[in-house]
Amino acid sequence: MIQLVFLLLGAHALKPVWRLLTAAGIVWMFLGVAILLDLSDGVLSVVLDTLAVFLVVEGFVEIAAAISIGVRRRWIDALRGVAFLVAAFLVFNDPGDNNIGAAIVFGTAFLVDGFFRIASAFVVHHPRWRVGIAAGLIEVSLAIGILVSWPVPHRLTVPFCFALLLLTSGYALVRMALPLRRLPEGASVTSLPLYASRNWQGGVTRPAIPADEHRWAQGDEVLNVYVWTAVGSVKDPERRLLIDRYVAAVDKKGVISTGHSALEMPPDLYISHYPFDDIDHSPDDFRAILSAGHENDVPGRFNESLAQESADWCKPDQTVTFRRFHPQALRSFWAIYSQDKTYNLTARNCSTTVIQALDAALEGASYRGHVWWDLFKIVSNPQFWLARLVRGRAEAMTWTPGLVLDYARLLHSVIEHSDRRWRNKLSDAFSTGRRLARVAKRRNGAPA
Numbered sequence: 001m002i003q004l005v006f007l008l009l010g011a012h013a014l015k016p017v018w019r020l021l022t023a024a025g026i027v028w029m030f031l032g033v034a035i036l037l038d039l040s041d042g043v044l045s046v047v048l049d050t051l052a053v054f055l056v057v058e059g060f061v062e063i064a065a066a067i068s069i070g071v072r073r074r075w076i077d078a079l080r081g082v083a084f085l086v087a088a089f090l091v092f093n094d095p096g097d098n099n100i101g102a103a104i105v106f107g108t109a110f111l112v113d114g115f116f117r118i119a120s121a122f123v124v125h126h127p128r129w130r131v132g133i134a135a136g137l138i139e140v141s142l143a144i145g146i147l148v149s150w151p152v153p154h155r156l157t158v159p160f161c162f163a164l165l166l167l168t169s170g171y172a173l174v175r176m177a178l179p180l181r182r183l184p185e186g187a188s189v190t191s192l193p194l195y196a197s198r199n200w201q202g203g204v205t206r207p208a209i210p211a212d213e214h215r216w217a218q219g220d221e222v223l224n225v226y227v228w229t230a231v232g233s234v235k236d237p238e239r240r241l242l243i244d245r246y247v248a249a250v251d252k253k254g255v256i257s258t259g260h261s262a263l264e265m266p267p268d269l270y271i272s273h274y275p276f277d278d279i280d281h282s283p284d285d286f287r288a289i290l291s292a293g294h295e296n297d298v299p300g301r302f303n304e305s306l307a308q309e310s311a312d313w314c315k316p317d318q319t320v321t322f323r324r325f326h327p328q329a330l331r332s333f334w335a336i337y338s339q340d341k342t343y344n345l346t347a348r349n350c351s352t353t354v355i356q357a358l359d360a361a362l363e364g365a366s367y368r369g370h371v372w373w374d375l376f377k378i379v380s381n382p383q384f385w386l387a388r389l390v391r392g393r394a395e396a397m398t399w400t401p402g403l404v405l406d407y408a409r410l411l412h413s414v415i416e417h418s419d420r421r422w423r424n425k426l427s428d429a430f431s432t433g434r435r436l437a438r439v440a441k442r443r444n445g446a447p448a
Helices: 002-009 011-037 045-069 075-091 100-124 129-147 154-182 193-197 283-290 306-312 327-337 350-362 371-379 382-396 401-416 421-443
Strands: 223-228 249-251 260-265 269-271 273-275 300-302 318-322
Touching: 002 011, 002 154, 002 193, 002 350, 002 371, 002 382, 011 154, 011 371, 045 075, 100 129, 100 154, 100 382, 129 154, 154 193, 223 350, 223 401, 260 306, 260 350, 260 401, 269 327, 269 350, 273 350, 318 401, 327 350, 350 401, 382 401
Parallel strands: none
Antiparallel strands: 223 260, 223 318, 260 269, 273 300
């Protein structure tokens, strides 16, 4: 969480307040310890109930927006709204149910996530795979403790998890804030030590940018994230729920597609990483192919343009457009990254390349001049927490085009639609719904 917050606010906003951030991290850790030492006093009930209200509002807005456009078209938004309502029900402090539901959900979540981390570390075998297995074992142990109601009873599950969040985020905040004071002027937060723990190869920290070159995109400058989803890049796919969205799709002839992702800053910058020769996706070598080790490095290439790539294959079926980004930061990143064309299916692929470029371009994009108010807007936005969840899952294993699409959409909402997001979301949804209704009437021969 803290890494993404720092990225969205940027070093320019955070460096002047590094002492306050360090102090806040220490206070958070002490507060987490205090809550763990006295879980039964009920102090957190008002805070958690307030959070539940926000989640209810966000859930109803998501569902209403999806219904107005059409649930079949926006089923993911509807599902997200339902998830918000379920989360609100679990967080709300109802003494009558003894919070057994919350205990089951949190325990199951820790259990699933723990096994996912262990399996990911074993299969991908990235440089920090031992840390991943250790973290997974800790999560599994917490899950068992929560599910068997020992040492924390079910009714205290939510405060207990909240205390763990304070402890872990407070520790991360201190680790991130202390090195801030030594950052050179114009440097990137991605040069901080905590960012070096990412599981992909070729991590590049852009050089410091002079103040006179630090400007945001203006006028008609745009940044496009293109995604060829796995299911959208094959004909007549055999549908497999979730698998064909996030991993790979197979058509009726047995052809496999994992999709693709690219990034463009018109008119002259196009980022699309691809293996020089197609990689054999043989099921027999599946485990070996997914290993992130250098033994799976192959020669790669950078495609020249969207037009060339579309002509050679097909057009992307999804696009996310950003208008608030830093052009020079992106160019500085690409000048360094593009010197190495090495491709690795797991650790240095098209999607990890796009994400690193996106990090460089969007650093500080949520900072509007008031660091504490901007921080509050970030952490109070449920889309931010979903983006953090997507990023966490991807970093535990690897980035795929489907995860890039989800992450880019969520970041777009956090960065460019943070003000009046509920009103804007409903307004856009109802406008789209009316437009689709008029199109349907014209197709049926009825007057619009």
